[in-house]
Amino acid sequence: AAGVIQSPRHLIKEKRETATLKCYPIPRHDTVYWYQQGPGQDPQFLISFYEKMQSDKGSIPDRFSAQQFSDYHSELNMSSLELGDSALYFCASSLGPADRGPNTGELFFGEGSRLTVL
């Protein structure tokens, strides 16, 4: 079965550079979520989108932005990169609330994009 696809899997950037991560959700899923996981830390929610509109917002820095496109894929744009941005970035997808019954709602995660800022 198709899973959540993230690209690139690994990315190395210098401080103050920009980076873009891409996420392709499971077919028919219209909700995407972005998480950041630093070394030895738990996943931290950044932002989510449902039907191309921002659905929820977490601890996403102002230097980061994201959007969901008409084909439901999403991109996370990170500017003025700092050393502390080095982390695993996970994308997850799910069916939106209008498309599922009450007894569902699980998120399916991709394998992550590892960003290293030097």
Next chain:
Amino acid sequence: DAKTTQPPSMDCAEGRAANLPCNHSTISGNEYVYWYRQIHSQGPQYIIHGLKNNETNEMASLIITEDRKSSTLILPHATLRDTAVYYCIVRVANTGNQFYFGTGTSLTVIP
């Protein structure tokens, strides 16, 4: 969404049942209990979820107390590949809101 409390770490002998507890004393009536696990640096993996009835699937069983303030994830025959961090999450199902992961339980299955 309600917050959860889990023990930071547990050990389990290979082949034995692993019982992972979770307290969610502030859970509200429309919040489900979800369990995920994360094997080292991989994407979190869905295990099971439930509202108030006990649930079982091919991976695990979920036991939810009658007052819904706590639950237990049971891996009936733990294998070395079950070594992972296990997260208990409570959340309203029909939203696009975040899953709050909390700190989880690091389960080590010992040969």
